Each structure stands twice: as structure tokens, then as C-alpha cells.
Amino acid sequence: MQQFNNANNIAISDLVIGNAYTNTQINQAFGCSTQGGINRSHSTNTLVLFVKHNKSLYDDQWDGDILNYTGMGPTGPQDVNYSQNRTLNESNTNGVTVHLFECYRDNEYFYDGVVVLAGPYFTATEPDVNNDLREVVKFPIKFKDSTGRKTIPTKEMLESCKKEKKTIVKKIPDDKLKKAAKNAGKKNPKKTTATTTVIERDPAVTEHTKRRANGKCDLCGNYAPFKSKGEPYLECHHVIQLAKDGPDAYYNTVALCPNCHRKVHIVNSKNDFNFLKNKIKSYLEADNDVESLQAFKELFGD
Numbered sequence: 001m002q003q004f005n006n007a008n009n010i011a012i013s014d015l016v017i018g019n020a021y022t023n024t025q026i027n028q029a030f031g032c033s034t035q036g037g038i039n040r041s042h043s044t045n046t047l048v049l050f051v052k053h054n055k056s057l058y059d060d061q062w063d064g065d066i067l068n069y070t071g072m073g074p075t076g077p078q079d080v081n082y083s084q085n086r087t088l089n090e091s092n093t094n095g096v097t098v099h100l101f102e103c104y105r106d107n108e109y110f111y112d113g114v115v116v117l118a119g120p121y122f123t124a125t126e127p128d129v130n131n132d133l134r135e136v137v138k139f140p141i142k143f144k145d146s147t148g149r150k151t152i153p154t155k156e157m158l159e160s161c162k163k164e165k166k167t168i169v170k171k172i173p174d175d176k177l178k179k180a181a182k183n184a185g186k187k188n189p190k191k192t193t194a195t196t197t198v199i200e201r202d203p204a205v206t207e208h209t210k211r212r213a214n215g216k217c218d219l220c221g222n223y224a225p226f227k228s229k230g231e232p233y234l235e236c237h238h239v240i241q242l243a244k245d246g247p248d249a250y251y252n253t254v255a256l257c258p259n260c261h262r263k264v265h266i267v268n269s270k271n272d273f274n275f276l277k278n279k280i281k282s283y284l285e286a287d288n289d290v291e292s293l294q295a296f297k298e299l300f301g302d
């Protein structure tokens, strides 16, 4: 999945399934806006559906090969004959082609291709934008060529979505928040598929780092808070993270209690970073490990 990079006007036939497009490109291709969920373009005789996973607490999710797409109408009961709900409802017979995009980050719309109704619409009870329960119209849609879902978000995309949802939730006043939480508790938890890149850690590096700490956290200096399988429970942390290309080597690792491990990832303080860096240096010096000291200096620059 990569960004489409073409300054010239693009047409619908240029769109590649699985690629991401901007507002401008979608405007150009379809002649419709990217505002809201369902957009009709008369010039191209299309209906463009957007699933903005980052913009709503209750975004539509895939259930296998079916996406139950929520109709138009932000508050109050939805009507199947209202505006473009009707066009979508009749799309298997009205000659309008329906295209689907999914969005996880602003101005990055992944093209899923042409979709069709998989069955008749149904109604469900869901919260509206004010977290008041109301009846919504759901359109089960599937890919026209039935080869299954094209856009699988990466873990990073879902993380960025989660952040945006957190921002949405922070703005909900107390009473509405309680209502939203109550409603959420009645639903089944959502399951989302994501692709993830796992960086493998060398077990010898991890084990050596923990033994070197001798049962105590390299940050707070306290004994591990509990034991696991008879050993003090500490976690191996990479001072320069693997995700940021830090090496999986013991001149870059420390053993932390779970509390401190959380803290370093969440607080991300320069003081902790320097403290841990010096801790590693002192281990290497005490061990007279000249080779690793050299690698340490190259990595941290001192």
C-alpha cells in the first residue's frame, strides 16, 4: 500500500485497489467530495462510500467479507429513503456503481474497489453523535468480485486511530460519557485484523540483560516486585528502541521492573534515558568489555 504520486488528474480507472489517495485525488477521479459518509456523483454515476475509522467511536467494521455499512443521518432515527441511503439501497438495480474507501488517518483514503449490496438492509440500535440511542439503517455490503478484503490496516494505522478516538472520548461530558460506556458494555468487543511487523529479539541478549541486573530493576534499583517461574520478574528494555533501529545488543538493553518499563515508554524522559545509558556503561566498564564499550560509544555518541 503506497501513496499515489501523480500530480496530473486521475480517473476512476487509474485507481489501484489497496493504494491510498488524498481528498484532491478522489475529487478529481469521482467529481464528488470526501465529506461525510456517502457521496453521490452524477457526472460519473457513482456512489462513493467512506468508512472513516478515525472519525467515529462507532465505526463500521468488517465481519468476515461483509461490512454492515451505517446509513446517513447523524442524529435521530435513520430513514432508508433519506438522501443517498435510498441510492445505496437501490444500487443493485439503479445502475449506480458503488466504490468504497477506508480511512485510518486524515487525508489517506485506501481504495477498496467496487462493492455491492450483499443482502437487504436491516435496522439496529446504536448511539448517535450525541451518544443518544437511536435506530440506524445498516447496509450489508461486499466486494463485487468477492475476492475478500483488500485493505488490511497496519498496527501503526490502528494506533493512530486509537489516538484520535481517545481525543473524541476526552471531549464527551461526564453524563454522556457514562451513557456511552454503558452502551459499549452491551456490545461484543470489536475484533480488528491488522498486519504487524515483529522484530525478533535474541533470547541470549534478553537473558544476559536480566542476569546482569541481578534481580533488581536497572532504573529504580528496587528488587523485582514478584517472581515468575521462580525467578525475579524483570523485562528487557532497549534504550534505543528496536523500532527506531536500536540494536538488539546488551550494550543497548536494561532490565526493568514492569512499572518502570511502562514509565519509560509513556513518560519518555531524557533523565531516565541518560540514567539507563550510564547504567549500561557502568556494567560494561565493570566487566572490562572493551569491544562492547566501543559499540556503546558509537551508538550513544559518548
Ligand SMILES: [Zn+2]
Residues within 6 Å of the ligand: 217, 218, 219, 220, 221, 222, 256, 257, 258, 259, 260, 261
Ligand atoms: Zn523499576
Ligand SMILES: [Zn+2]
Residues within 6 Å of the ligand: 236, 237, 238, 261, 265
Ligand atoms: Zn521497552
